[in-house]
Amino acid sequence: MYALVDAVSMYASAEKVFDPAIRNRPVLVLSNNDGCVIAACPIAKRLGLKNFVPYFQIEKQARAVNAVVRSSNYALYADLSSRMMDVCELACSEAHIYSIDECFLKFDFNDAEQNWFAFGEALRRKIWKEVRLPVGVGFGPTPTLAKAANHAAKKVQGFNGVAVLSAAEERNRVLSMMAATDVWGVGKRLGRRFDDMGIKTAQDLASHCPLNIGKQFSVVVENTVRELNGELRLSWHDVRPDKKELYSTRSFGERITEKEQLRYALTMHAQIACKKLRKQNSGTKSVVLFAASSPHDTKGYYKETVFKQFPFATADTRVIVAAVSKAVDKIYKTGVDFYKCGVGLLDLTEQFQSQGDLFSSSPDDTQLMRCLDAINTKFGRNALQFAAVGAEQKFHMKQAFLSPRYTTRWSDIPRIKC
Structure with a gap:
């Protein structure tokens, strides 16, 4: 038996954990630079406030219902997620963290030996007691x-x-009430093709012949149909395979006009992308760097991209930072108000399968990068970073509604007076 534990509106619920005064109020969480709504609590959704819309479009509506608005507080969300996962991992011998708010659990004992409803209720109460999510x-x-x-x-x-x-009866009943696009792994594009075939619900999909579905689509979709019928086809590796490309991009809180600030920003993204790269034990054979103004600027839209290939797969941040330093001169243009920039790592390969170069040795220092990651894991993000990131950065995110970092900053730890 498998279980999936999923936090309800994770970001919005996390904002309520240390602020009981807003637990019965609608809460909205905004994206980077307070742009779009990325999380709305159930109360907010019932009042008609939706996810994934620009905040300025619903600002008046949010004020009318006395909604609480928060900027994204990623440090708080990550810490509460870690606490939630710790509770989940104690519930069984095998757990797989799928995302910041989802965790799969695998149980080996027989269905007849366990009251799953009671077990699920007990797990929900345990997480609420320990984490308040x-x-x-x-x-x-x-x-x-x-x-x-x-x-x-x-x-x-x-x-x-x-x-x-x-039970088959309960499974069929629930699947008949789910749209085909509600099935895990079925997106809008695939859903449109299903719709043309008359596949409207998840039960319609489960009723189709897996082999025929596999021939028309792919073995992945075939496995989805088989799994809907109770046939186990996925492993943890299938659930979340390594990414083939890694990006770190972000718009600026304030427009950048100076070359050095653009260099700092691209270097910061290089650091972030390389950390993700090493976390999945991969190397990159090429990198793409870009910066652009806003398409809504009166000066006109500007975007410049630089592509760099390496003779070997690398996971060393120093190599990517060196590529950034050379690319900035080509990307930067005087008079442009830069709105966004980013770094993408392409052609990813597993480190132990990477092909060397006959005429040049790799400059990667694996031990140095491992030491860098260990220090930042122990003492906090960017405790140790490259000087090329700069001491004075002018591109910090706009976070006008940021809540305290209750669990990761000494000055923000809640104080209780008895």
């Missing part, structure tokens, strides 16, 4: 059915935070 728990004989059960636990009437899809 509301979660939904879905159980199924495959990861795909566990994901569908979690959807039912949170969104299908009749379930109260826990759903179990072990």
Whole structure:
């Protein structure tokens, strides 16, 4: 049996953990630079406030319902996520963290030996007691059915935070109430093709012949159909394979006009991307660097991109930073108000399978990078970083509604007076 534990509106719920005064109010969390709504609590959704819309479009509506607006507080969310995952990992011998708010659990004992509803309720109460995050728990004989059960636990009437899809009758009932695009791994593009075939619901998809679906689409979609019918086809590796490309991009809180500030920003993104690269034990054979103004600027739109290939796969931040330093002269243009920049690592390969170069040796220092990552893991992000990032950065994110970092900053730790 598999279970998927998923926090309800993770970012918005996290904002309520250390601020009980807003627990019964609608809460919205905004994206980088306070641009779009990326999380709305259930109360906000019931009042018509939606995710993934520019904040300025719903600002008046949010004020009218006395909504609480917060800037993204990633340090707080990551810490609360870690605490939630710790509780989940204690619930079984095998757990797989899928994202910041989702965790798969695998159980080896027989269905008949366990009351899954009671187990799910106990796990929800435990997470609420320890972390104060509301979660939904879905159980199924495959990861795909566990994901569908979690959807039912949170969104299908009749379930109260826990759903179990072990019996065929219950499974068919729930799948018939789910759209095909609600199935894990089925996006809008695939959903449109399904719609043309008359596949409207998840049950319609499950009823199709897996082999025929595989021939028309791919073995991945075939496995999805098989999993909807209770046949285990996915492993943890299939659930979250290594990424083939890695990017770090962000718009600026204030426009950049100076070359050095642009250099600092690109170097910062190089650091972030390389850390992600080493985390999945990969190397990159090429890098793309870009910077652009806003398409809405009166001066006209400007964007410049530089592509750099390496003779060997590298995971050394120093190599990427050196490429940034050379590229800035080509990217920068006097008079442009830069709005956004980023670094992309392409042609990723597993480090132990990387091909060397006959005529040049790799300058990578694996031990140095391992030491750098260990220090930043122990003492906090960017505790140790490259001087090329600069001492005075003028491109910090706009975070006008940022809440305190209650668990990761000494000055923000809550004080209780008795």
